Amino acid sequence: MPNQNSNFNKKANFNWLLKMAIRDGRASKKKLILFMASIVLGIAAVVSIQSFSNNLKDNIALQSKSLMGADYRIDMDNEPNERVQSIMDSLGSPDSEEISFASMAAFPGKKGTKLVRVRGIKGDFPLYGEMETEPVAAARNYLQNETALVDATLMLQLGIEVGDKIKIGEVTLPIGGSLKSVPGSAAIFSSIAPPVIIPHKFIEKTGLVQVGSRIGYNYYFKAEPSLNFEKFEEKIDPILDANDADLDTHKSTSERLGRRYENFGKFLNLVAFIALLLGCIGIASAIHIYIKEKLRSVAVLKCLGASRKQTFFIYLIQIAIIGLIGGIIGTSLGLVLQQLFPLILQDILPVNVEISFDLRTIFMGILLGILMSVLFALYPLMGTLYVSPLQALRVINNDGSKSTTAGILVLLGIFLFIFLFAFWLLEDWKYSVFFVLGIIITFSLLAGVANLFMKMIRKYFPSSWGFISRQSLLNLFRPQNQTLILVLAIGIGTFLISTLYFTKDLLLAQASLEEQAKSPNMILLDVQSEQQEQVAATIQANQFPVLENIPIVTMGVESLKGRSVNDIREDSTSTVNGWILQHEFRTTYRDSLIDSEVLEQGEWIGNKPANGPIPISVSDNFAKDAEVSIGDEVSFNVQGVLLNTVVGSVRTVDWSRMQLNFSVVFPSGVLEDAPQFRVLTTKVKDETGSAELQQALVSKFPNVTIIDLRQVLSLIEKILSKISWLINFIAFFSILTGIIVLIGAVRTSKYQRIRESVLLRTLGAKSDQILKILALEYFYLGFIGAFSGIILSLISSQLLGYFVFETSFIPSLIPFLILLPGIIILVMSIGLSNSLGVIKSPPLVVLRKELQ
């Protein structure tokens, strides 16, 4: 008996298997290139996103000091108390100080006013990185020359030049330079209140630092190089917290920032991964047909003495090589594509991203290419193991002899791999399980639709239809038909794209509430009580209504359920959320609920009762975070005066509405005499009306801050359009992959179609009849795929709207009107263009050519 182990391993070793894989692949080049293309696109999508995310994260970490402009910063909403001051002294005094607030700015001699963020600076800010100004020297000289640096875009908008003047409150300063960038601010977010930098000593003189004004105090420090930031933060932060101050180190800030962008990157990466999965399903289906064609060669090889393992490995190696090459090409393409992202996204990114080639991502891309193609090819490849050498002598049918256990194992392997990839990205097993389940459900639903459709046609076959319609329907069940895979490919691509549109609808539906008739579109903040009547008169003089006049009283929580805030802070077992204890609450008083509020528990009491404690209404998130419920005592410190209240009701508040909402609302008759300021809202007609009103208000009431909500909305739209560009980009990859799968599927069944067409033509069918049969067949496929994709996305968007955005939406018709016919036409044209040559040539020529 031959000794199998000793001989086989020695004889035809790996090199021979590799040689055979390459030889065989060389002759099947055309077929393999198509498989490869599906891998290339999927990998390119994943790699471009992953590499860009990594680059962004690295850049944020690298530029963390210049992002903050310091090693660490201590900030607070009030002037530092003694304790904070002594801590800062012990840290060696800040190297730079800043007071900042939002205010209206006017430009004497010029038209136009604008809400700006005034930053009064003392010292060498930024301690790291630099402010970019034009002229360059302005950043160095503005303190000495007592000039202001004004946001470059703002200057351009209003036609202001260096040398012009800016008026902030009571202070007028010459403009020393235009400010192109300040450490730590992304261009797009400063478009609502662009920065204006002035010397610190003028802050007091503006007269804008008053009770009730929202002022930020920042102290910037340089640290010893040896400082351990984590330990430092652990030690200092709790003490600062207890004194209403906060410590941010450059490290924690950049990590936080990095995480925020990383999350978005992960979401995109999952979308890209779906494109890759789609390609893999295409591979599995194509390999299935490919291997079927190879079974005879496998039988011959076995006759010549090749073992089961050897024949299996020849094709496994071949697939792995395709995966490797696809991985390399896809990774390279992805690395090139990511260069586009900074160009598109620069406004919403906090740092200048310098793209470098990240070895981790390159490795991941290539590995992913090999793993995905091998995993998805395994099941069809197992067919080679069960081929009898007898097949070389005669045709025997040994289909279905594959091991069920092995099939289940491969399937489990695929799901495990998808789970692990998702887990690697999301670092959360629950989300990863949901992702895998989501994929299984989506794919099963689409597969279910395809199967149901085929069953329905079989059951209710329209025998009365004409020959062409019947024949095209029959083609959907032909042996080795690709109906399922095509419906999946088309369905997933459509699903992704239309979900994108619906989600955009959802987001915009939320943001555009202000367009409703009575909603205000301009908010006036910081109106002092004694100014309210004159401000209201100014608004009305400009022919606009005063929609709301809301009193605001600021206060902090003093005790909860009888326990003082300090007690709770020191109790390490307390689970009361920190912000409740620190936050300076802006509260209001009124006698009724407004339309963004719904009473959830308790009873709404609009007026202060004659006796007993003051019943207040808190928002549901306040109740949850402060751990209070109806009847619990809460006392507030209203600028030195203690106010005891009980929770009378809990409201749910729709915070997403662009209007003023409150965590704490008092009944009328309590706070009327407390120090307070007012917020007035109005609705302006157009751009000119808005500008005129702003100008009138700023000249009379320099302390009043005006927010034009239309600007906020256009900002949201701008950000959304940038983000949706990215999502579109990835969805585009899914569609492209879908197209390749489609071409692959059409090609695979080409020979069969040709034989049928030729047979039909020989029997007397005209070219246009055959063309109609094919066109109808692709029409059915395109329609079922695209329609089920859109319906699925409609369902998922409704669920998203209900659970995530908490809003109902009216889906736009774009997916139905443009996407559905667009995809059907695409499917038909790809299908037909691949068959056109066949239809045009005479039957004999085709037969000879194809049979060669």
Add this chain to the structure above:
Amino acid sequence: MAKILNIQNLKKSYSSGSKQLTVLENISFDIEENETFAIVGPSGSGKTTLLGLCAGLDQADSGSVELCGTLINDLSEDQRALLRNEKVGFVFQDFQLIPTLTALENVAVPLELRGDKSATKVGKELLEKVGLGDRFDHYPSQLSGGEQQRVALARAFSTKPDILFADEPTGNLDEETGKRVVELLMELNADSGTTLVIVTHDMELAKKTQRILRLKGGRVLETINA
């Protein structure tokens, strides 16, 4: 002379629907080294099934097959593959060249499977010998039927097998080409001293061998000396 193939009481049946269809029954014969042997019979008499069993491509229901001194009944598929690679050569009716390999690569594969470094050299020599010295890099689809069968012959003799099984080697060729292929087969066989087993329904071809076994309805009708 030593026996290279010894068949005893061979039985083979297939299930056809719910029925069991007996294809071969009670087959016993042996072939000696260097002998040329033909198995003849009408279509459906079980010729190809018998060839498959003799060469270890399939397993019998009962009975024994001793090939080149090895009882192959109990060997695994891979062990039989190894035995085929070391001792057995094949020529098929429809040539069975691997379509994705060139003529030269097709001839070299069996030797490469043995890990033989001279595979390409031997392949070239054999192709020259069968008159295809100028067609090394042609794919099977670029060769005529006769040329393909000549490549198949070169492949069959490349490993200098102890025994060569030929299944209707001229079945897919016209008369003229078929004749030339048979001449070449006999010539190569004589040169290498291989035992030759031909399955055919062509009595002309069968008569060129030393012994003929006639099958009918899955049973041995007679064994005659040609």
